Structures are given as C-alpha cells and as structure tokens.
Amino acid sequence: MEEQVGQLWHRFITRAATTHYPAATVELTAVSRTVGVLFRAGGGDAGLRIEATTATTHGARRSWLQRLAGSHQQVELCWRDTEALRLPAQINWFPERQLNYDLYLWLAVLAAGPTDLNLPWFSLNQQLTQDRLTRFPGLQSRYERLVAAQLALRPDPQQLPTDEAAQELAIQQALRQPGSVTELPPAKRPHQPVYLWLHPSPPLLPNQSSKISTPEATSTPQTRNNTQKVNRRRRGEYTPMPDGKKGLLAFRLESLFTLAEYVKVDRCTDEEEDTQAAKQALDDLEQVSVARDNQTAAASLRFDLDLPAPTHDNTRIGEGILLPEWDYKRQQLRPDYCCLQPMLAAAAPPVELPPHLRRTAQRLRHQFEALIPTRTWYKNQPEGSEIDLDAYLRQLTEYRQGKMDVERGLYRDFRRGSRNLACLLLADLSLSTDAWINNTARVIDIIRDSLFLFAEALATTGDQFALYGFSSRHRSHIRFHILKEFTQTYNALIRGRIQAIKPDFYTRMGAAIRHASSLLRQQPASQHLLLLLTDGKPNDLDQYEGRYGIEDTRMALHEARKQGLQPFCVTIDETASDYLPHLFGTQSYVVIRKPSDLPRELPLLYARLTQAK
Template sequence: MDPRDIFEPEEVVGKAWHKWVTTIGAPEAHDDHAVALDEVSGRLAVLFRGLGGAGETEIRPVADESSGHRLGFLRRLGAEAESVPRASFDGAVLRLPARLAVFPAREANAALYLWLAALAAHAQPHDKNEDPLQRDLASLRATRAMISATVADAPGLAGLWRDLAAAHLEMRARPALPDGEAAIEALVRRTLGDPAPLPPLAEVFAELIEGGNLAAASAPRRYRPFAPVPLWPELRSLVFGDAEAVETRETDQPPEGTGDGEGPARKARRHRTDQAERKDSFILHKFEAMLSVAQFVNLNRRVEDDDEDGAKKAADDADEIGLGQLAKAPATRLRLHLDLAPEDADLEALSAKHVYPEWDVRRGVYLPAHARVIAAPVEAATDHAHAFDPRAEARIRAVRRQFEALR
C-alpha cells in the first residue's frame, strides 16, 4: 500500500471493498492455464477454411463482453452484469476471445479455439429475433445444427466435443431461475449432453425448436437470456454503422495525452453526430448526475472531457464505442484497437507516386488508390553470385521432369 493512502481512508476502504465484493460468486478463471489467440491463430485459419469456411472471413481477437443473464443475489452485490469471454460470428468476421482460461488445462483451452473455428465453418445465416425468448430458442436451434453438421463433416472432432461439453457441464452454475429461464437452461444443458429429464415447459420449448414454430413463444416480463456457453459462437446479424453518411474531419487543434494501444479489439460503430456541432447547447441538468443507459447520444453537450484515467475507464466500461465527428479535439486521446465492420472503416485513398486499385471482396468493386508500391533503387552486388550446389541442380531437374510429365 502506498503510504500516502493513509490520508485518503475513504478511497482505500472503497478499493478494498470493491476488490472483495467483485469476487463473490464470480466464475472461476484458470489464469495459470490460459491460452492466447495469437498462439493458435495460424492453425485456426487453416482449419476454418479447410472445413468449408469462406476465404474472405476474418478472424479477430476481441475483449470480454458484458452478458445480460440473471445473476444471483450475492453476485449482484459486486456486479450489475458479468463480463465473460464470448465468441461470435456474423458471416463476415469470426470474433474469438483474445484469451481463454475456461478450463484448468492449457490443452483444453487450446482445443476450445479449434472447436469454435470448426463450428463457425458450419454456421448458417442467422436472422435476429426481437423477442428475447425467441432469440434464445433460435440460438439453440442454430447451435444444434452447427454441432450436427460439424460432427458429420469431421467425425474426429466428436470426441473433442464430448470431452469439452462434459467438462463445462461440471463447471456450469445451477442458479435459481424463473420457470421460463429454467426451461431454457435445461435445454442448454441437454445440448451439452446432460441426460437429466426435462421439465414440462422445456419439453414444450423443445417441440417448438424441432418444429420451427418459434413465434408461438413469447418472453415473459423481465425475462433474461441464458448464461453464455463458451463452447459455441453466438450467431449475429451483420450490423452496419453510418459510415456512408458521415465524414472524417481534421480537428482544430491536436489533442493532449496519449494511449498505450494495448489490449484486444473493442467493439465499435460509426454514428452520425450532426447535432453535436450545434451552437444551442442542451442544458437541463449536470450530466454527471444523470443516469443513462445509452452507449451513444447524438447531442450537443458543452462540457469538458474527463482526464486520461477517467476516459480510459469509460472506454473499458463501454460495451460498444461510438465513433463520431467533432471539429474540436478531445482533451484526452486514447489509442485503442477497434473492431469495426468493413463498411465502418475509414476507406481513405492513398497519395503516392505508384498507387493501384484494391479489390474489395465483400462489395465486389475496386477501391481506387488503395494500394501503394514503394520503388527503391537496387544496389549493385558487391560479390559474385554463388554457384548452385550440384545436388540442388539435380533436385531442380528432377522436379522439372515431374512437371513436364503432367503436360
């Protein structure tokens, strides 16, 4: 402890309380056996495309996401929502946790990455449901289809799936839930291989999943989705921002401060911010005292930004970072890795002597002046080229004869 902390006892006690209360009921993390995505990313790309995944699909690391599932009473004392590693796939980008520490064995965590990539290769287009209960039922139906297709296409992965599912079943919490949520949780456990009999309501939901008539179910009031399962990716619809309707401006003055740029990519989306430049400020109340559930508000807010620590904490707490356009530079600049949809990226043409168009595989068009070639003079060789090894020449002739035989 810093000796200066004795002059701020309230802050010291607050930090100690926060550190203790946030661990109550938290899921166990096996940090000593964690595996980073960078360690297996090369194998994942080969496996994903080898099992039929689209060649243009990107594989990106993402930070943990906030989950809206129901928490127990003790857990709610320390956290309003739980941050969990979650994989997702929207047909264009496969987002995998930057780090997995789900199981108490490195081999299992590394194998989980491979299983997630194999599942995503067999994912089908997924439509978003507005009703949360229908969304959970549709998710379970799509997940079962993914698992069946993966095991049928790659039978050697069936044993891996059974082992991972059995291990997760032992670790998965059994909270007290309302009837509807308990029925969905029972179906989740059945998907993982739990042989326990289903409650009557879960049997009804299972028939809806088999029959495809999900519209017959509707979520009761205060319904919460089931706790995320790390063994399958969440299928999402491709979401586009307002990149076509916004512009990128230069600020009036350089911002102060800096950022380290470390950490996994954070979800971000472009928004229209035409109201932020208005001269008639919207002043009703001190904004710091107003409770809000919005991630982004298109509003003229004439207040100074927080310091660097406050801005970084706000970025860490946000599930999605909104990108806007302001003429005035912010007081603090943070360097972040952003997970943007391709359409939200700032597609700015290059300026150089040798520029060429670049093919955009998703749009099916050439982007002018998006590839640059830097020409450099070739230095004259100072020594003579080494002669080929006779054995190397013999191998070259043998390979040449093999290809000539294919003519």
Template sequence: MEEWVGRIWHKFIVQKSHTEFDHARIEFDEIKKSAGVVFRALGGAPTKRVEAAVPRDYYARRKLLDKISGTKQQISLAWQDETSLRLPQSIAIFDTPQLNKELYLWLVALAAHSPNYFTHWAKDNQAVVTKILAKFPALRPRYRRLATAVLKLRQPVDTLPKSLQPLEQAVIQAIIHPESIIDFPVANYAPQAIYLWLYPNENIKANPFKAAEVDCNEEQFSSLMTHQESQQARKKSERIDEDDTKDSLMVFRLENLFSWSEFSRVNRAEDDTEDDDAQRVAEDLDIITVAKGSRQKTAKLKLDLDLPSAIEDDLPLGKGITLPEWDYKSNQLIPERCLLQPMLPKDSKPLALPASLTTASKKIRQQFQQLQSIKNWQKAQSTGDEIDLTAWLDFHIDSKTSMARDTGLYLRFQNCQRDISTLLLSDLSMSTDAYINNEYRVIDVIKDSMLLFSEALAAVGDPFAVYGFSSVKRHHVRFTLLKNFAESYNDHIRGRILSLRPGFYTRMGAAIRQASNILAEQNQHRKLLLILTDGKPNDIDNYDGRHGIEDTRQAIIAARRLGLVPFCITIDQKADQYLPYIFGSNGFTVIFDPSQLPTKLPQLYHQLTQSSC
C-alpha cells in the same frame, strides 16, 4: 476506517462469488495463431481476422450473491461478423487448462461453418453443431467432453423459477442432442451463458432466441478504430434515435459534464468524411453510440486538403490510364473504375550515390558482377566437353528396340546467360513518413533499398525498372516513374529516387495492374515483379479492409496469368494476417529489422533469380 472496511468487504464478497478457475486460465494470446490456422483450415473466410472480444452485458438471472457483489453482469462471449471472429479474452470456466483450450478450438471450428447473422440463434447453432459433427467425426469425443463439462456448470433445473425451467430444459436437450428439433420457449431472462455456441454480434437482449434485427450497421463505427496491439478488443455499440427537437445550442449544466463520454457525434453519411479526433474518442469510450441524424444541412463547404497544387506537385505524364478494380461484393471486375496517373518526381537533379551507401554498394556490386562469369553445364549438346552418360544410356537402350535419333549426347560447360527482367514497385504512402526507433524514416530506408537494388542489377546487367505508387481515392492513383526499362541507371535515376517524398494512401491493386502490364511487354523468359511495402492496402474511399485485400489478391492472380512472378517484401510485423491470402505462403517475406532492408533486398533478389540461367 469506513474505506478500510469497505475494501475488506468488497474483496471478501467478490471472492465468494468468483467461480472461475484462475489456475487453469487460457489467454487468447496463447492460442491466437493456432486459432487462425484452424479457422482457415476448416473453411473459414481467409480475410477474417481472429481477435479478442471484450466482455459485454448479458441479461441472465443472477444469484443473490452475484447481485450483492455486482459481478457477472458482463460475460466474454464468442461472436463473428463479416470482417472478424471474436473469441473471449480468456477462458477459465473449466478446472483444467486442456478443457479451456479445447473450448477455444471448438468455437473456432463452429465459427468456420456458422453464418455471420442468425435467423434463429439457438436453432442455427444446433444446425451448425450437427453439421460439424457429421463432417468431422473426430470432433465428436471433444464435443462430448465439453458438453459434459458445461452441463455440470449449469444451475440445476429444479432450483430455477418455474418460468425459466422449460427454457433451461430445452437448452440442455439442445446441448446433449444437437440434431434434435426443439421449440425454445420465451422467458423474461436469457438462460445461463451457453459457452459451446456463438452469439449474435450485438448486445444480448432478454430473448436471444428471437431473430434480432441488426439496428446498428457496424461498418458505420468500426472505421473509428484501427487494429492496434493496445486495442485488440472491439468496443460495444448501441443504436439510438436522435431527438430532432433538440437545438444545437444548449445551456451548460454541470450534471451533464460527463454525459458526453457516452455519445460521440460523428458524421458518417459519406464515405470520405473524416474526423481527426475520432480515433481518440473511440479509444476512450466504453460504449460507442451511433445515431442517425435526421436534419439536413442547408449548405456545406467541402475542401480536399490532401492534394498539393499543380505548381507544387510532381509532373504528370499524359492524361492518365483507366484501369479495372475488383468488387468482392459482386464478385466481378469493374472496368475503368480507377484512373492511374503516371508522374515524374518534381525538381529532381542528377545526384551521385550517397556516401553512406558507398561501402555497401561496392560489396554488392562485386557480388553481383561475379554472376556474369558463372558457368553451368548445358545438356543435349551435339559437341561438348564431356559425354552425357544419362543421355547416352537412353539413346543406347532406344537404339536396341527402335530407330533412335541422336538428340545430343554431350555436356558443354559455358557461361550462364541470364534471361530475366525485374520491376520493383515501392509503396510511397504517408505511412512511410513514420520513424523507426526514433532514428530514421521508413521512406529513407526505402530510398536506400532502391539505390542498392539498382546498383546490384546494374552490375549484373539484368534489365530492370523502378516505380513508386500512392493514391488519393480511385480517381487519383499516383504512379511515379523512377526508371523504366529503356533507361540506363545513372545519376539522373539516383536523383529521382533521392527526391521522393511520402504522401497519400496505398491503393495497391491498380499499381500492381499497371506494373504487370509494363513488365509483361518485356522479352525475357522470366519476369519478376517485386512489391516493397510497409502495410496493407488502404485508401479513404472504402478501399481499406476486405475491399483492398480482395482487389490486390485479384491483381496478383492476374499477374500470374501473364506469366509474371510476383513477390512482396514488407516491414509490417502483422503481415502474416493478410499477405498469405494475397500472395500465398511462399510469395512474401517479412523484414523484421527495417534497417537491414537496403542490404537484404539485393540478397533476396539473388535468391529468387539464382536458377534463372
């Protein structure tokens, strides 16, 4: 009976304090794509992710009804840092869906011109609003509509305690006239949430107007989490000081049984420190606590279990090649930063094409053999099959006004001479060991793709090379030779491809630079660099995130300067979040059904090279 009464009371009191308009709610997923487009179109950082933010504590003065119901302790606010823009998971503060959607887009426009960290939260927001309205006058009507609607939601000034009234008046003045210069008084509580502004990327304290020192470096704990569909929202964080007097051995107390879930001891003193359980712990915690340990270890045993022994590893070719790498923080190319090691697959034996690919291979070979017999009209010929009427007319007009020279007035119908060389560079990282729909591995799909691609190019006679790559930090970038331009395609090459094993990480920039250097030495007029991957650049020495993306982008820019045509083929369904920035909107394609990759790759090559004659 008591539980039933309690449930009825809880439902009643929560509904009484509920002020959102659920019928007009706009979810973040509904505007995610358009928000990303608007953010980048207005000048936002291309590498920033646009994602949802979890509600967090907001220490504003609450009404008595809210205190009784226990609601409105947390509010979903918009904020950003160097890596991402975080927008509320949903917005339902206005009574119309249009206004709620407009608020989303306004926050995106604000973030495109806002700093990652504030010197004075309120004044910085005012300055950015003023800048946006001056730069984009078309946004003024939208801002006025939103400001009017927001002011209607705020509690009347005269109903607030006298200690909060000056601050509320200053906030209202700042919203109505963002260009005005206002002194914001300090109060015991933060004002009601200002939904038109961005908030700092840390827990809101009692006085958000004071420049807050960033106590917790978010990079120290953001590496605990990966970007997954189930974990779109970032965790809250707090920074504490570790008690040096606490001994590592402690007496078990039953009342402390659940306290572990609020604190996870994770060593992040070195960039290569790993914890297999860190991801699981991070997903379970509501608050991620980061503390700086002060005690030094007397000794440490460090083992690297990633690399196999020399006996079991692939065969190295030479001492390695030093390559530069881009440092986006200093905005410069660091020379000799990476060591690339060319390798041959171990224990590869000559093998015939697998029986499962025989039918597809015959079909693809027939299609590509026909390209050898394709004929095209050649213009500006001294003799030919037909008169080039356009050239003859130009010559006739010029001869009436000046001494014209015959530069070739005939068309000749002759075989197409293909003048193109191609290098296929494939990702062989450990992620390719994953299964697709519990049926086949990604690495097996990649092997089949390489084989059918090679069958197609061998049939048409275009020069080509095939390489694979993976990495373990910047001093060990593995560059696997499968076929170079001087070798003919035969059972030895098929054996190398079929013996491939996945492993390690994806340092894409160094591999692209070496592939570009190899391809640039070819004599053909057109040079195509195809990159086959299943994910974004990453490595365990801080190469993931923006570092890897920026380095890969600079490697692609350098490849284009060499006259190459780079193009990326990926099976990563989230590739539209980063590949447009690296390769351009027309420089990549996503294969949504990975099982179709082996047959799609030769078709894609044909489309990319059909005008190469």
C-alpha cells in the same frame, strides 16, 4: 484513507464474486495462428481476419454477490461477419487450461460452417454442431468433454422459475444431443450464455465504414514492438455534440441525485499520461459515441491530406489510365473504375549514392558479381570467332555417307550468357511510411535506402529492372511515381528521383499492381518477378478499407499470376501474417522483423529468388 478502503473492498468483493479461473487462462494471441489454420481448413472464408470480440450485455440472472460487485454483466462470445472471425480475447471459464484451449479450437471449427442458413439462433447452432461433428468425427470426444464442462457451469433448473427452467432444460438437452430440440421455450429473462455456441445477436454495425477502431487496430510502425496486440472491434455511433446544458441524471442511490455536466475536453492520446487507464476506460465501454466538435480540426485535417497545388506537385505524365477494380460483394470487376496517374518528380537533381550506404553497396556489388553469367563456348553457331572442329568433322562424315540433310553451324563463339529475367519493384509510399521506428529512423528513409541498394546490386548483374512507387487518394487519383523504367540506365538521375520520394496519402494496391503487371509482362524475358515493398495492408478513404481492399488486391495478384508473372511481397508489418497468406500464399511473402535490416536484406532476397533461373 477512504479511497484506499474503497479500493480494497472493490478488489475483495470482485475476487469473491468471480467464477473464472485465472490460472487456466488461454490468450487469443497465443492460439491465433492455430485457430486461423483450423478455421480455414474447416471451410471458413480465407479472407477473414482473426480478431478479439467485444463484450456484450447478456441480461441473464446473476447471483447476489455478482450484483453486489457489479460484475458478470457482459460476456465475450464468438461470432463472425464479412470482415473477421471474432473470438474472446481470453478464455478462462473452465478450471483446466486444456479445456479453454479446446474451446478456442471448437469455436473456430463451428464458425467455419455455413452460418448463412435462414434459421433461428437456437436451431442454427444445433445444426452447425451436427454438421461439424459429422464432417470431423475426430472432434466428438473433445466436444463431449467441453459439453460436460459447460453443463457443470449451467444453473440448476430446479432452482429457477418455471419458464426459465424449461428454457434451461432445452439448452442442456441441445448441448448433449444436437438437433434433438426444435424450439427454445420463451422466458421473461434471458438465458445464461452458451460458450460452445455462436453469439445469439452479434453486435453488427449498420455501416462497416463508420466503425470505431482502437489504437491497436490503427497502429503505425512507430508503435510496433515485439509484443503481440489484440485488435478489438468496437460498436460505435455518431451523436450530436452535447451543448453542456442538459446534465441532470435521475440516478438514485440511497435517495441521492447526481448532477452531471458535459465538459468539452480535448483529450489527445499522444499526450495522455496514463495511457493504461485510458485503455481500461475504453474496455469498459460496450458502445463508443463520437461527436464532431467544431470545424477547426476537420478543416485542418482536410488541408493536410488534400492534393498539393499543381505548382508544387510532381509532373503528371499523360491524362491518367483507367483501370478496373474487383468488387468482392458483387463478385465482378468494375470496368474503368479507378484512374491511375503516372507522375515524375519535378525537383529531383542528380545525386551520388549517400555516404552511409557506400560500404554496404560495395559489398553487395561484390556478392552480386557471382550472379553474372560466366563466359562459355557456344558451339554450332552460324557465325563465331573460330571454326568448330567437332561440327565440321560431323558434317563432313555425314556428307560422305550421304546422310547430310541440313547444314549445321560450323563456328563457335566465346561469349557471356544471359539470365533472361525482368524485375519490377513497386514501393508503397503511403502516409504510413512517415512513421518513426524506435525514434531512430522513418519507414520512408528505410524504403529509400532499400531502393538505392537494390538498384546498385541489380545494375551490377545487368538484369532488366524497373522501380516505381505508389500512393492514392480515392479511386480517382492513384499516384504512380516513376523512378526507373526498364529502358533507362541506372545513374545519378535515377538516384535523384529515389532521393526525392516522400510519403503521401493512402494505399490502393489493386490498381497499382494491375498497372505494374501490365508494364512487366511487356518485357521479353523468361522470368518476370513483381516485388511489392510495403509496410501495411491496403486502404483508402472510401470503401477500400478492410475486406474490400484485401479482395481487390488478391484479385489483382491472381490476374498477375495468370499472365505468367511471379508476385512476391516484402513487408515490415508485424501483423502481415493475418492477411498476406490470403493475398500471396504461404511461400510468396516475407516479413522483415527488424526494419533496419531491409536495405541489406532486399537485394539478397532478390538473389535467392532468381539464382535458380
């Protein structure tokens, strides 16, 4: 009974203290695509992701009802770093939905400006506002409506102490006329948040590589569905493991002291019964602390991800190939920074095509027979199956007229044409492909079936093609699996290599793309198609995670295009639209929404990409 009364009281007082408008809520997931386009069109960095920000404590004055409810202590404000543009997960500060939508657009344009200026927060936001309104005058009326809505939510300076009133007047004047106020007067208490400006002190991590990610940010294909999820960055820190002995908290509530003791609990999210409650608990934390428990789990993890013993590993071909890597922070290539190791399956006996693929393969072979160049007459040939009468008569006429300069071919031959193209398919074989989709099939099984059908279809046309797979473990060991080379004929031995593929390690795309490009450009053809088959973005154990890996992959693709190659990406990653346009462009990738369709769609996609050649 007491618990029910407490819940009712909590809902009542929280609802009474709120100043938001739930009916006018606009979600970031609904406008992320529009916001991304507007941010990049406004001059923003094309490599930044669009993510939900984390709430931070503002410390501003609150009403007595808000203090009683314990609410309005944190706020989500816009900011950006080298990885992403971070916007509130939802905006419902204004009573009109259109105003909340316009605020998303305004923040995207504002954040696209030059925020590297060495200015204080107060002056920086005014200068950014001036710059944006000058460059995009069409935003003036929208900005004025947002300012009017923002001022309606600001506190009345007459009801504030002198120092806070002076500060509030300066902020309101800066909102009405950006650039008219040079300095923000000091005050003992922080000012109310300014929704139209960037975060005054964004919670940047001192070491981006040690960030704490939520389950949404590290989801695998087994958790993918049609619902959109918001990636949210958490501030994190590593802390020593509590010993369970220091637990006295001087928490005064009606003169009562509470004794709290740390309890070691192995809380596994896979076995969590109330996952929604766990997520809400995480949402309430402004900073997540992580401690190393003991060495058992860490040792087991290292064993699982360590390289296999040479006696159980695939056969290494050569001593490895040194390749460069692009460092976007230094804006230069690091020569001989990565080592790529070509590998061949050690135990891959010849196999026949799996029975469940034979009917589809037969249908694809019939469809791809239409791509086989038809037999036509080749005239004016120096050699051929019969005399070309037209050429003979023209030559005889010119000879009698004294106009004969060079001898022409007098034969014609009936033979098949040539498509004159080469395709290299590079498959991602990282550990993420071991995940299950809808508990029916693993990603690696879908990739394997796709390779089978792709090879069956291209073997019908006679096109030059090669198949490779890749994974990585640090920059010093990038595994490049040889499935079929250009000079090899597709047969049972190649099928055995495809059957033997398995997921392992991580996804260092840049080096794999560079080596694949080198192999492809050596083929004599008029069209060189580089197909990348993947289920996620680039990553590895070192700094290759995040923006670094994205930019290295983008540079590798840029180098491939300069060599005359045509890169194209096929992915089943539902979040691919956040980063693939930056990597491949808007017309050079496709997202397969239903992964089970990949084996059938991949050969047909190849046909569409090459039929005009």
